[in-house]
Amino acid sequence: MLPKTNKLSGHETTQVLKGGDKIYTPLFTxxxxxxxxxxxxxxxxxxxxxxxxxxNRAKRxxxxxxxxxxxxxxxSKGWIVVxxxxxxxxxxxxxxxxxxISKYLA
Numbered sequence: 001m002l003p004k005t006n007k008l009s010g011h012e013t014t015q016v017l018k019g020g021d022k023i024y025t026p027l028f029t030x031x032x033x034x035x036x037x038x039x040x041x042x043x044x045x046x047x048x049x050x051x052x053x054x055x056n057r058a059k060r061x062x063x064x065x066x067x068x069x070x071x072x073x074x075x076s077k078g079w080i081v082v083x084x085x086x087x088x089x090x091x092x093x094x095x096x097x098x099x100x101i102s103k104y105l106a
Contacts, residue, residue, distance in 0.1 A: 008041030028085040
């Protein structure tokens with residue numbers, strides 16, 4: 001799991017959504033904003049997953065991938081990231097998630 005110090009607060013998430021660059025992918029939408037530290041936030045709409053268990057599982061999967069990439073220094077410093085995911089994220093293998101995320105954050 002990503003440490004709490006690397007997770008976005010609600011206020012920071014709003015700033016990224018309003019002023020960040022958007023990148024659309026088949027699995028998720030990235031909102032990127034240049035900052036001094038790497039932080040990440042994951043947002044899953046109730047429209048995509050009605051049950052909280054499924055939403056939380058999707059968040060944990062993405063946080064796990066981001067944590068692994070951050071430990072291996074595959075994510076460039078200075079980006080704040082917010083993910084709004086597609087409903088297929090629970091069925092996607094980790095290798096494909098890592099490949100898709102590293103395309104835009106490396």
